[in-house]
Amino acid sequence: MAKSPPLTSQTEDFPRWYQDVVAKAELAENGPVRGTMVIRPYGYAIWEAMQQEVDARIKAAGAQNAYFPMFIPMSYLEKESAHVEGFSPELAIVTHGGGKELEEPAVVRPTSETIINASFSKWVQSYRDLPLLINQWSNVVRWEMRPRVFLRTSEFLWQEGHTAHATQADAATYALRILTDVYQDFMVNVLAIPVLSGLKSPAESFPGAIRSLCCEAMMRDGKALQMATSHELGQNFSRMFDISYSDQDGKLVNVWQTSWGCSTRMVGGLIMAHGDDKGLVVPPKLAPTQVVIQIVRDGEGVTEAAEALKRNLTDDQIVGQIDVQKDDQRGTVEASKILIDNKTSVSFGRRSTDWEIKGIPIRVELGPRDVEEGVGILVRRDTSEKTPVPLQELPQKISATLQIQQQDMLAKASMRLEDHTSQTTTLEEATEQAQEGFARIPWKTLGVDGEASLAAKGVSVRCLLREDNTTPATLDEPNLIAVVGRAY
Amino acid sequence: MAKSPPLTSQTEDFPRWYQDVVAKAELAENGPVRGTMVIRPYGYAIWEAMQQEVDARIKAAGAQNAYFPMFIPMSYLEKESAHVEGFSPELAIVTHGGGKELEEPAVVRPTSETIINASFSKWVQSYRDLPLLINQWSNVVRWEMRPRVFLRTSEFLWQEGHTAHATQADAATYALRILTDVYQDFMVNVLAIPVLSGLKSPAESFPGAIRSLCCEAMMRDGKALQMATSHELGQNFSRMFDISYSDQDGKLVNVWQTSWGCSTRMVGGLIMAHGDDKGLVVPPKLAPTQVVIQIVRDGEGVTEAAEALKRNLTDDQIVGQIDVQKDDQRGTVEASKILIDNKTSVSFGRRSTDWEIKGIPIRVELGPRDVEEGVGILVRRDTSEKTPVPLQELPQKISATLQIQQQDMLAKASMRLEDHTSQTTTLEEATEQAQEGFARIPWKTLGVDGEASLAAKGVSVRCLLREDNTTPATLDEPNLIAVVGRAY
Numbered sequence: 001m002a003k004s005p006p007l008t009s010q011t012e013d014f015p016r017w018y019q020d021v022v023a024k025a026e027l028a029e030n031g032p033v034r035g036t037m038v039i040r041p042y043g044y045a046i047w048e049a050m051q052q053e054v055d056a057r058i059k060a061a062g063a064q065n066a067y068f069p070m071f072i073p074m075s076y077l078e079k080e081s082a083h084v085e086g087f088s089p090e091l092a093i094v095t096h097g098g099g100k101e102l103e104e105p106a107v108v109r110p111t112s113e114t115i116i117n118a119s120f121s122k123w124v125q126s127y128r129d130l131p132l133l134i135n136q137w138s139n140v141v142r143w144e145m146r147p148r149v150f151l152r153t154s155e156f157l158w159q160e161g162h163t164a165h166a167t168q169a170d171a172a173t174y175a176l177r178i179l180t181d182v183y184q185d186f187m188v189n190v191l192a193i194p195v196l197s198g199l200k201s202p203a204e205s206f207p208g209a210i211r212s213l214c215c216e217a218m219m220r221d222g223k224a225l226q227m228a229t230s231h232e233l234g235q236n237f238s239r240m241f242d243i244s245y246s247d248q249d250g251k252l253v254n255v256w257q258t259s260w261g262c263s264t265r266m267v268g269g270l271i272m273a274h275g276d277d278k279g280l281v282v283p284p285k286l287a288p289t290q291v292v293i294q295i296v297r298d299g300e301g302v303t304e305a306a307e308a309l310k311r312n313l314t315d316d317q318i319v320g321q322i323d324v325q326k327d328d329q330r331g332t333v334e335a336s337k338i339l340i341d342n343k344t345s346v347s348f349g350r351r352s353t354d355w356e357i358k359g360i361p362i363r364v365e366l367g368p369r370d371v372e373e374g375v376g377i378l379v380r381r382d383t384s385e386k387t388p389v390p391l392q393e394l395p396q397k398i399s400a401t402l403q404i405q406q407q408d409m410l411a412k413a414s415m416r417l418e419d420h421t422s423q424t425t426t427l428e429e430a431t432e433q434a435q436e437g438f439a440r441i442p443w444k445t446l447g448v449d450g451e452a453s454l455a456a457k458g459v460s461v462r463c464l465l466r467e468d469n470t471t472p473a474t475l476d477e478p479n480l481i482a483v484v485g486r487a488y
Numbered sequence: 489m490a491k492s493p494p495l496t497s498q499t500e501d502f503p504r505w506y507q508d509v510v511a512k513a514e515l516a517e518n519g520p521v522r523g524t525m526v527i528r529p530y531g532y533a534i535w536e537a538m539q540q541e542v543d544a545r546i547k548a549a550g551a552q553n554a555y556f557p558m559f560i561p562m563s564y565l566e567k568e569s570a571h572v573e574g575f576s577p578e579l580a581i582v583t584h585g586g587g588k589e590l591e592e593p594a595v596v597r598p599t600s601e602t603i604i605n606a607s608f609s610k611w612v613q614s615y616r617d618l619p620l621l622i623n624q625w626s627n628v629v630r631w632e633m634r635p636r637v638f639l640r641t642s643e644f645l646w647q648e649g650h651t652a653h654a655t656q657a658d659a660a661t662y663a664l665r666i667l668t669d670v671y672q673d674f675m676v677n678v679l680a681i682p683v684l685s686g687l688k689s690p691a692e693s694f695p696g697a698i699r700s701l702c703c704e705a706m707m708r709d710g711k712a713l714q715m716a717t718s719h720e721l722g723q724n725f726s727r728m729f730d731i732s733y734s735d736q737d738g739k740l741v742n743v744w745q746t747s748w749g750c751s752t753r754m755v756g757g758l759i760m761a762h763g764d765d766k767g768l769v770v771p772p773k774l775a776p777t778q779v780v781i782q783i784v785r786d787g788e789g790v791t792e793a794a795e796a797l798k799r800n801l802t803d804d805q806i807v808g809q810i811d812v813q814k815d816d817q818r819g820t821v822e823a824s825k826i827l828i829d830n831k832t833s834v835s836f837g838r839r840s841t842d843w844e845i846k847g848i849p850i851r852v853e854l855g856p857r858d859v860e861e862g863v864g865i866l867v868r869r870d871t872s873e874k875t876p877v878p879l880q881e882l883p884q885k886i887s888a889t890l891q892i893q894q895q896d897m898l899a900k901a902s903m904r905l906e907d908h909t910s911q912t913t914t915l916e917e918a919t920e921q922a923q924e925g926f927a928r929i930p931w932k933t934l935g936v937d938g939e940a941s942l943a944a945k946g947v948s949v950r951c952l953l954r955e956d957n958t959t960p961a962t963l964d965e966p967n968l969i970a971v972v973g974r975a976y
Contacts, residue, residue: 088587093585098633134529
């Protein structure tokens, strides 16, 4: 059973380990057009779970989903030249449709900022129409020269929120609310990934924004991944697209806006934040499959025991049952999240390895001898801990373990973030520390010039925080701390 | 209050009525690139409700969601020339990406048949890999010369399922299962739209299929709308894309396939199957908002009464509460599906009209006098029936009414379908009856030649059924009935 490991180890070659996990866990593969990806069922189930959690939080924040066309007239993008400069080599252009050349080429949306704002200018008339809070789930295209599945692909899936508010203060409050109540809450409490929620430096901000907020996470190789952004756009777009409202005195005022997004990139973040040499490790709250009941080999009563366990796990009446999907702690594990693996024609070792690669939180090994002894072997994916548990205690034990595992994964990732973050006082020190993880350095020590010299060494300012790690309201706040590191 | 009606009447001009409803109910509007549409939040909420219901049924049928790239190499489409002939003037072509002309142009998917089959040929190796059941939710593009919001747009949203099976019988069973357990069940039991589930005639079949199944519905103007299709593809694509498995004897065999889909077109179907001169009528099981508690004007205790009613409606403890969203009849109406309209600065009449246009199943009118008398006026959208109901009885009454309304809408639509369907025996008779609705005529009387002569008069064979209205297995069955009509 001790064959050569199916994956490259993280220490040997982290990028290759990543590619191995993506392939062997059957998450995704390259599409035929360069830079595109096929998201396979297991990878898509993870993305669907992310969508569901993020979507519920977006709706709780009052935004409504809508859908805007994927094709944008070229002239729309020319309106916002400052913005388009950043995109133009990334654009995919449709020149032919209906069997002939188009009069005006259409751009495949790299983002829907322009087309959504064109609608906003029609929809917003009076202060009564505000705030206007819109979100869209869709595919977008930005041509990638150096694609990498989930992290940088020419086509990816995301949500983009666009809002219009009566005042700058309202917009600022909402941009921060989305950052903390939607993104940070989801990442910390569902993905079990601690994030730094801060301001982007001017150089790292979205060109169309007056302020960019972000959630930054640390991967297991010490590099940073930007997991989501939320921008205050000021009146930049509302002036460009003429989005104004008549206030209570009948005066015309341009709206104040925000935009915010997260994407399939988060799947890459999940892989790299929790994965180990055995593969993916999925936190229980996100896991499409939480428990695999793995039949070791056929034998008397084994199938019956497996089915009874599945039934008991999903039975409303079991005392102590905890649904890790629900915040209110009632209910049970969903039946669809429990799988019985009875493919005993494939070797037990091979199957175990496959479930490990896929990062299923809990495996329960169940063989004829176990059933005879009245136990199942509970195996935690995150710690590899193996515990024989009497069959009648398994449902409660599994529920409790899923909860503990969720907490432990966050605790472990938080400790890793802390261990690989250093306080530094000079540029040299920060550059050196950034090779291992993140370095904290006073923003006034670093400044715009320091940032430029870090960039030359492949190190960037990930975000600016207050000393107590809370999110600053503006770049003008005193004593800001820059967190610097290498990034994906 | 008796101003000119906000909508064109159906009898006056049905197409204009449709456009009026789409605009005034704030469902959608035209996008800037010809043929594209902006789906507004209310329209999108209806689509989301459809998606959720269809998706649950697809998963129950064992299929898994995945995502394939939107850009397809031109060469893929050339592989299936018979198929591409039908599409080529409809294709949108990307010629530029990454700031330069592409070596091979990419096609924006008109359907994902080719790119999914390219993956299938890698994923299917052994009989153990079958059946392979994949579904995708996405946008697709087919350039439209005569676009019409929801019914025919250059870009639309849909799901497309693609499956591979070991035998023809398995494929046939699955294509029919999707038609009945997914589409028909959803349309009848959620949309409250009766459908004819039959076989397409050879002329109306998908060129790549050996048999095409469909669900056809009748709109209120007597015309047909194809609501969904399910195809048996035989081995047409598996030979083209080399999708084969080694059977238990190690022999290589091409798989047998199906594909099936439904789209945002169903929103158009919903509008035209149930809508009336006051606007949209949404069946309770689908409705994003099931109940509007409409405050007539401010007054003592009115807001409190409205909030108490909303609380009571969503309270788990209320006896007799029925959740029309759940099949098990337990639980309550979801809080997010109840809205309190307290915008008393806008006239009561104007607000009532707006809720009617949006087709909200139940309005509860609540004013100071009502509260004093301890009643609320329950107004059913489908019948316009107004009933004063004691406040404490309202929750039970509303729940019961939602259920009844769901049943009544289906009954009414079924009666309309029956009333507008005639038995005919000659081509002339069938042509004439098809002006008012559907005509049934023996397929052996009609035949391929009769079908062609109907086509010249704008009448087409919607589907072929057995005499008892069940779905035939093949076109070779004796005594098939052709249902003919005008169609969208």
